[in-house]
Amino acid sequence: MRANLNKTFIQGAKRELKYQADLVAAIKAGKATPERPKVESGYQVISSSVGKLITYVPIHHAQKMYDLGGKYQTTELSIGQVFEEAASIANEVTNDLKFTSKIELLEFLRQESDNEAEPTLS
Structure with missing residues (x-):
């Protein structure tokens, strides 16, 4: 579940980057603006230690x-707001699917954010 939602987050970020570039190009060319992309499905193929797994979230x-x-x-959104929103989504998923354990999303981003906040030594 966690890997699926993290991968979906990354896809959304990457496609937004492309959408923004396409939007600027369309405006410059005087063409109709493109539609904002949407998630294609709740399925993701995740690589694991046992091979590839197909995962699903609603x-x-x-x-x-x-x-x-x-x-x-x-x-x-600020990075803090992103983490808050991700926690809210994680709570919704665990409640909807009746999970008994909590999931944490965007741990890779939290680690990256923490590393950037560390002071560098001269």
């Missing part, structure tokens, strides 16, 4: 995570 949760990736990419 599409409405996948869309929220995908949109969050786009908001992160455009810096519409």
Whole structure:
């Protein structure tokens, strides 16, 4: 579940970057603006120690995570707000699917954020 939502977040961020470039190009060319991309499905293929796994989350949760990736990419939300929103989505998923354990999302981003906050030694 965690890997699926993290991968969906990354896809949303990458596609938002492409969308922004396409939007600028369309405006410059005087063409119609493209539609904002949406998540394609709740399925993800995840590589694991036992091979490739097909994972699924309900599409409405996948869309929220995908949109969050786009908001992160455009810096519409602060990093703290992104973590709060991801925690909210994780809680919704665990409640909807009746999980007994909590999942933490975007750990890779949290580690990156923590590393950037560390002072550098001269």
